[in-house]
Amino acid sequence: MPRASVADTLRAVNLVLLPLVARGLIVRRPPLVAGAEKLQLDRTAVRELQRLRRIYGPGPLRLALPRAVALILDPEDAKRVLAESPEPFRADSLEKRHALGHFQPYGVLASSGVPRDDRRAYNEQVLDTPAPVHCLADELLGKVVDEADTLLAVSEATGRLTWDDFMRHWFRMVRRVVFGDHAADDEEVTDLSGALRADGNWSYLKPKSRRKFERFEARLLHHLAKAEPGSLAGLMAQTPASPITVPHMQVPQWLFAFDPAGIATWRALVLLEGHPRQMERAVSEVADVDLRRPHELEFARACVLESLRLWPTTPGILRDTTEDTEWSTGTLPAGHGVVLFAPYLHRDDERLAFADRFEPSLWTGDHDPDAFPLVPFSAGPVVCPGRNLVLLLTSAMLGRLVQHHEYRLPARRHLDATEPMPAIYDPFRVTFAMRRRA
Template sequence: MTTATVFGTPGSADPAPTRALPAASPGENLRLALCCFLPEYARGIFRTRPRLARLVARAEPERRGAELLQALRRRHGRGPVRVRGLSGPALLVLDAEDVRQVLDGPVALYAVDTREKVRGFAAVQPQSLLASHGRQRTARRAFNDAVLDAGSEVHRLGGHFLRIAAQEARALLGPGAEAGLSQEQLRERIERMGRRCFLGEAAADDLEFSRLLGALLAEANWLGARPRRARRTRRLRRAMMQRQARYLCEADPRSLAGLFRTAPRGPETAPEGQVAQWFMALGLVHAAVVRTLTLLATHPEQHRRAAQEVREADRRHATPTVPGFQDMPYLRACVLDAVRLWPPVPQLLRRTTGETRWRSAVAPGGIDVLVPAGFHARDAERLEHAHRFAPETWLDGSAPADWATSPFGRGEARCSGREVGLLLATGFVAEFLRGGELAVAGVRLGPARPLPYALDTGRLRIGYRPYRRA
């Protein structure tokens, strides 16, 4: 008889398992599907469906889902709770300590290549790190970590990337910005920023590359449920890869593509297959920028402090530079808390490859583990600041110490591009604060009321007006 694979608190001496994990009732499973799983699928897992996203936001599924998860925890205890997921049985993690067990656990046990990711990435890029396991994942992770300088506070090309972010943001701040900028205007500039940083200056105006990738991500939302479109999908992917190959062949040395030559690689690395996921992550940068600008525009005290920090950093250093970016900890904290409040990826999914122990219970291998990251980051039963804009928690150490608050993931599956994404989002927002004030239309937020569980950006417009000088 083989020994069960166990991952728990280091040094713990748990007794032999004596109970089974609690299971959700049929009614609870139905409510989970309606409040948590189906809304996420309807909005779009890989690319947002704007019209459906607006309809879903009106139903407030996040608020109803949070109430349901709290009720499940009160009824079933700390859990996890066995539920019915979109692809079969799953363990729903309701306790913050269990979140750390999953995120801090080895990816050999809590694997990231779930069925949903594999089916979705089959349309976009089947060789992506996020759809890999075992030796393939090890090789591709080493390549991604090397190119993205994972774990470094600032990427080696950080100064160049900050200049690009400032240029693209500044291009939006003309006279028309006072009437309000739409999400689409911000997206176009952020995508251009990504093409310049990832593929080089030659790709700056390659709108067709972004259009092809967007079409593939829209198809990935269906998780392989439209096999009749497989031929069209292959044609789109082939066209995108051909355009991408131009920039990888004659790589700009001041881009991520220019770092391919020195990064570790092997027969299973597939360097060209890693680029698409970086552009997918650029969608998270766009979401972080929109959310941060919206919060600063509706929270005068935080806006004042962030703008003052930017001005002081600019006085001490040239603009924009890496030392200046490093002198903006409060603005970076604003970006992090904006992503905490409305995470672009509200649910983290893993699959277990062996038996796992949860205190006095053992779960079999081959089962999905669902971490509702959005719920844990807004759990009012656990966090005093759950529903308010609280960038100070990222400076006093409380948010970084809380594994249940992980907008960029943690542990072995931590996002390799966390630092690059945070640098680009912070640099983009900083340009808005250098010489003007912000306003928003289409949403009603403020420090005097709890922030909503979901931010409906369908009608959002972000206004910018230069400071009036005497």
């Protein structure tokens, strides 16, 4: 199996792996995201992987590092790795186990073998994984619309929709969805989750904070004990669990993962602001829809999916091999790290005509989703079990934001539909001018 030279390994580490880790694998570090945007680092990373593919061929490429790691360069190989997870490609890779150990040591993503199967089944039941419209949609959508409306009232008064206001109401919605309305104001549980995730960014380089973790766990148990009807906590109380499930330790992943869902919704609004035709379509989709009632907004969902394709919130999908695996170019030994770099799979302009365009039609049934691996939610047996729930809530939020209001961005944050979309778009420094539509 091809192995990169020391010089090429150093380039791959500097241009692909280090920027990925520096921005924060578990929680984004805003100053570094701003720097990454300025330098458009993901464009450089994609170019570097294209260069390596030209030199070494499309098979997995081993790097000359003390920690055995291989880069996946071929879309078919990416599909294989995801389809054959978690055996022989285990999802709880070494780095991930250490990173997640800071705040969810018994979460499904940090598990393998029998505990993984048990916890995965539990997650799927509560998140109602296969259903495009979650079984609690009636209750959950009301919470989304409530929070969107309060946010819009605040923004209308000032004529500005800011990132901070958006995220404040986003996380209120998340706490109401996960724990119930009684937890709407508990910012501490969100802050603790954020602080533990920031520790997780350092993986095994940072000691675990027992005090913070215990405080976080106590808040979780306090809220879950109420089992409020119409929330995921209420559903958890009715869902059978075994002694190895550790139900409350599945929740940190949900809180964690609603953060990128907010980022994806926000960037979808940025995309629509820059693409008037698509904005018109998004507005007309919700014109006569009561967003509090269960619905499937196909176009709004496609816009969120496009936001995630252009700027994946999980840019690195990591695996470790549990046994030797055979490839057309040779054998990859057991214990090897495997890295799928989502921006390369989604935006390889040598392979994909749409790489740098905003193209919601990729997700609306006009295209064959199996033709190329677009994997914002991963794929295969480890695919995000929250995918449908996320798309329900994010599309409802996006739908509500555009239903009666219009938005403008200043030129420096505006995306021009006639230009290629940037490789990185920093969501944190965005403020929309907004008003109620005439």
